[in-house]
Amino acid sequence: MTFTDKQMFEAIETNADVKLCFEKISFACKELKSKTGCPNDDVDRFLEFAIGKWDYSNSNP
Numbered sequence: 001m002t003f004t005d006k007q008m009f010e011a012i013e014t015n016a017d018v019k020l021c022f023e024k025i026s027f028a029c030k031e032l033k034s035k036t037g038c039p040n041d042d043v044d045r046f047l048e049f050a051i052g053k054w055d056y057s058n059s060n061p
Contacts, residue, residue, distance in 0.1 A: 003011075011018045029043050036042075 012022050013019065025047075029047065032038070032046065033040070033043050
């Protein structure tokens with residue numbers, strides 16, 4: 001199921017768990033940029049890479 005940006009922003013504002021995860025991810029991106037000096041595009045690319053890999057470590061015994 002695909003969510004619109006509006007639906008995502010509503011979930012962030014109304015669901016404490018979603019908001020906390022969003023804040024953690026945002027903080028991690030800012031920290032990565034700050035510590036590495038990489039441009040925003042590189043942080044975006046890292047997130048794109050991580051999207052497909054986030055549960056990889058949990059799916060292998």
